[in-house]
Amino acid sequence: MKNRERSAQLHEQAMDVILGGVNSPSRSFKAVGGGAPVSMERAQGAYFWDVDGNQYIDYLAAYGPIITGHAHPHVTQAITEAAANGTLYGTPTPWEITFANMIRKAIPSMERIRFNNSGTEAVMTCIRVARAYTNRIKVIKFAGCYHGHSDLVLVAAGSGPSTLGIPDSAGIPQSIANEVITVPFNDKQAFADAIEKWGSETACVLVEPIVGNFGIVEPEPGFLEEVNRLTHAAGALVVYDEVITAFRFCYGGAQNLLGVEPDLTALGKIIGGGLPIGAYGGRREIMEQVAPLGPAYQAGTMAGNPASIRAGIACLEVLSQPGVYEEFERLGEMLAAGIREAAQKHGVKIQLNRVKGAMAVYFIDEPVYDYDTAQKADSEVFARFFRLLLEEGICIAPSKYEAWFITTAHTEQDIVKTIAAVDRCFAAL
Numbered sequence: 001m002k003n004r005e006r007s008a009q010l011h012e013q014a015m016d017v018i019l020g021g022v023n024s025p026s027r028s029f030k031a032v033g034g035g036a037p038v039s040m041e042r043a044q045g046a047y048f049w050d051v052d053g054n055q056y057i058d059y060l061a062a063y064g065p066i067i068t069g070h071a072h073p074h075v076t077q078a079i080t081e082a083a084a085n086g087t088l089y090g091t092p093t094p095w096e097i098t099f100a101n102m103i104r105k106a107i108p109s110m111e112r113i114r115f116n117n118s119g120t121e122a123v124m125t126c127i128r129v130a131r132a133y134t135n136r137i138k139v140i141k142f143a144g145c146y147h148g149h150s151d152l153v154l155v156a157a158g159s160g161p162s163t164l165g166i167p168d169s170a171g172i173p174q175s176i177a178n179e180v181i182t183v184p185f186n187d188k189q190a191f192a193d194a195i196e197k198w199g200s201e202t203a204c205v206l207v208e209p210i211v212g213n214f215g216i217v218e219p220e221p222g223f224l225e226e227v228n229r230l231t232h233a234a235g236a237l238v239v240y241d242e243v244i245t246a247f248r249f250c251y252g253g254a255q256n257l258l259g260v261e262p263d264l265t266a267l268g269k270i271i272g273g274g275l276p277i278g279a280y281g282g283r284r285e286i287m288e289q290v291a292p293l294g295p296a297y298q299a300g301t302m303a304g305n306p307a308s309i310r311a312g313i314a315c316l317e318v319l320s321q322p323g324v325y326e327e328f329e330r331l332g333e334m335l336a337a338g339i340r341e342a343a344q345k346h347g348v349k350i351q352l353n354r355v356k357g358a359m360a361v362y363f364i365d366e367p368v369y370d371y372d373t374a375q376k377a378d379s380e381v382f383a384r385f386f387r388l389l390l391e392e393g394i395c396i397a398p399s400k401y402e403a404w405f406i407t408t409a410h411t412e413q414d415i416v417k418t419i420a421a422v423d424r425c426f427a428a429l
């Protein structure tokens with residue numbers, strides 16, 4: 001057993017002053033049997049080191065943003081320069097224009113862009129803008145997709161193909177939940193039924209074009225096209241939540257990879273280069289609803305701060321280099337093939353979903369294509385696998401619903417080591 005005494009001590013101290021010991025619930029080990037989460041102290045490239053000095057290969061990538069690996073020199077230089085020149089002005093700056101142009105060039109549907117501070121804010125504002133533009137209230141979303149922690153999107157799926165929402169959190173008024181309709185992902189019929197019933201009252205349909213919040217789930221061929229067609233026929237807007245997906249699978253959004261276009265897009269994570277950020281944008285006449293041009297309000301003291309913006313520019317510069325996404329594909333396929341082989345060898349039933357350098361391992365013997373099938377994956381086996389991996393010095397998220405992320409810092413050697421570790425874990429399961 002690795003020594004994690006200091007992590008345990010810190011957890012006790014944290015429990016006394018930080019609610020639940022963590023600043024985001026997904027960091028707790030609650031879903032994997034409890035106990036002290038590992039406290040990290042230093043990170044470099046594809047590795048980090050905990051407070052007891054143990055080293056790990058990192059596939060958590062901070063839940064997505066760290067796509068160039070930790071402390072990438074180009075990103076670090078940008079942040080250092082930004083810090084030395086003042087981190088916040090409360091005025092326009094040149095860098096935000098450069099960055100908005102970079103994003104628009106990569107994701108042309110974002111004709112006008114606003115930066116803010118988190119994915120939560122970006123999605124929340126897309127909904128407000130869609131409501132302002134359509135003068136309608138209801139929102140249709142897909143079961144199991146996470147869109148941040150604003151009231152409106154923390155509504156779970158009920159049973160049945162399409163249900164009016166029940167809040168997934170205390171503190172959310174039923175009146176708000178009533179405005180959200182949840183349908184299963186990849187279910188054209190359920191979506192058509194929801195549009196039939198509520199389409200004329202719907203402001204927008206909120207979609208993760210490739211799902212990253214119950215593992216990794218791709219849309220079935222034609223699904224997103226059908227969502228676009230029916231949504232627009234009903235006079236509603238399509239909002240893509242690309243907080244996880246943008247710049248993950250290609251230099252652009254999943255929308256560019258898949259050839260489907262939303263009216264509004266929300267971004268976050270990767271585009272901050274490891275610093276806090278969010279952004280939203282879309283068709284010009286829709287975005288012109290927002291103040292100071294229009295009647296919908298959105299603002300932010302920290303929005304467009306030069307540190308986040310310059311880190312984001314540097315991160316996209318790294319990702320725009322030739323061969324980056326080809327390498328994600330190559331290493332991703334190598335890791336996936338190794339894990340599948342190990343599973344077969346040890347008779348462990350898994351389903352592995354992967355797009356480029358992002359993948360999910362489900363302990364289940366059937367395809368995972370929506371939230372229901374993802375939920376059926378064995379949580380108890382996952383918890384044991386997670387802890388065995390940690391002992392092997394491999395770090396993934398402590399939840400069966402989170403993806404593994406390969407970064408530009410991962411090498412073939414890291415993948416080979418990881419496959420060998422997974423093989424031993426499967427043998428021990």
Ligand code: PMP
Nearest residue numbers: 118119120146147148243244268
């Ligand atoms: N949308 C998606 C698809 C996400 O995965 C997340 C965060 N995991 C969010 C929105 C919320 O982003 P943030 O945590 O930056 O508020």
